[in-house]
Amino acid sequence: MAKTIQFWFEFASTYSYLSAMRIEAAAQDKGVAIEWHPFLLGPIFADQGWHTSPFNLYPAKGRYMWRDMERLCKARGLPFAKPDPFPQNSLRAARLVLAIEDHRERAAFVRAVFSAEFGAGQNISEDSVLASCLDEAGVHSGVMNRAGDPDIKQALFEQSARANALGLFGAPSFLAGEELFWGDDRLDDALEYASTI
Amino acid sequence: MAKTIQFWFEFASTYSYLSAMRIEAAAQDKGVAIEWHPFLLGPIFADQGWHTSPFNLYPAKGRYMWRDMERLCKARGLPFAKPDPFPQNSLRAARLVLAIEDHRERAAFVRAVFSAEFGAGQNISEDSVLASCLDEAGVHSGVMNRAGDPDIKQALFEQSARANALGLFGAPSFLAGEELFWGDDRLDDALEYASTI
Incomplete structure (x- = not known):
């Protein structure tokens, strides 16, 4: 069986941006293939009584997260802008990922959406933004x-x-075999583990 | 001014154990002095409506945390046991830290308490456990x-x-100058930053 990692991301998630922008190079270094898995955190959060991002519900944690993202993006040479509103409605972007059949186009679209949202502060619920992302990723606009x-x-x-x-x-989140890893901080551990099973 | 990092820890916190066991060597490598700051998360959590650990309130997150700790402790050669109850009552241990005036004894006591709790699964609200920790740290029992x-x-x-x-x-949490860093995953970044200011 090929060595594979499942990359579970939510377009509304700031730290998913960090992983999306580096996972392909990091996985290639380890000889691990990536499965791109968009999902929605909204229903999971709603089940535990949260009706917005925990970074909005808990202001001290939210303030820290924005500063942490700012520092990490700077260190990695990534542009960073806080989108308004936050969190963004990620439903349509997530559906589009699943509508793209080609693996390379799918990955490129994911990066384009995250870059529009957290690199340029654009609203990814808008069709014009998503159309630009499809175009940038080389995906046929009919999608x-x-x-x-x-x-x-x-x-x-x-x-x-x-x-x-x-x-x-x-x-x-990253799934390698039966092992779950959470957060951009665990991407390297997850890939290391995936490369050994 | 000497290069200093404030290390804010809570004895009930699993990830604080990880940092407590490595911060001294890591800080020494960077030429950074450590201020040991015990505090209680209980009042901060209570203000946001949490009356136990978030790892108990949110079971999926809790299950993940225990597995993550198990993996990290194994990778670092640290013993690991889940204390019962969790979270532990850390009030008396935290007060004892503040009662110890010698910096070296204070650090040794912090490590002894974390090791008893998360290395050996002992109950750190018990006087007999705390007395052993004082003894192990070379602190006069009168404390x-x-x-x-x-x-x-x-x-x-x-x-x-x-x-x-x-x-x-x-x-x-780690405070270096005005910059706050949260989590054992940020200890190295925090020390790096502290060494440059």
Whole structure:
């Protein structure tokens, strides 16, 4: 079996941006293939009584997170802007990922969306922004119409149900074999583990 | 001014154990002095409506944390046991830290308490356990009687108030100049920053 890591990301998640921008190079170094898994944290958070991001619910944690992101992006040479509103509505972007069949295009689209959102502070619920991201990723613009198709809606629903069943509680999360790793801070450990199983 | 880092820890915090066991060697490598700052997370959590550890309130996060700790301790050659109950009542241990005036003894006692709790699964609210920790750290056993003194109680109260004023929301936290770093995952960044200011 090929060495594989499942990368579970939520477009509304700041730390998912960090992982999305570096996972491909890091996984290649380890000879590990990536499965890109968009999901929605909203339903998982709602189950525990949270109706917005914990970074909004707990202001001290939120203030820290923005400063931490600012420092980390600077250290990694990544542009960083706080999108307004935060968190963004990530539903349509997540559906579009599932509508893109080509693996390379899918990865490029994910990076384009995260860059638009957290690199340029754009609103990723807007069709014009998503259209630019598809274009940047070299995806045929016809994919835009697929976002509303019942099978794509169902596919994202199933992704989020799987995330819940896997015990995911935040993003980014990485699954290697049976081992779950949470947070951009665990990406290297997750890849190391994936490369040994 | 000497290069200094403030290490804010809570004895009930699992990840504080990880930092307590490595901060001295890591700080020495960077030429940074450590201020050991015990505080209580209970009042900070209570202010946001939490009356136990978030790892108990959010079971998926809790399950993950125990597995993550198990993996990290194994990788670092640290013993690991889950104390019962969790979280432990850390009040008396935290007061004892403030009653120890010698810096080296203070650090040794902090390590002894964390090791008893998360290395051996002992109950750190028990006087017999704390007495062993004082002994192991080479602290005069008379310090035990200081834990209930009004000035020590007041000192811990003030520590927790300062933690709150600094915007601390979890442990371990590190303060270097004006920069706050949260979590054992940020210890190296915090020390690196402390060494440059």
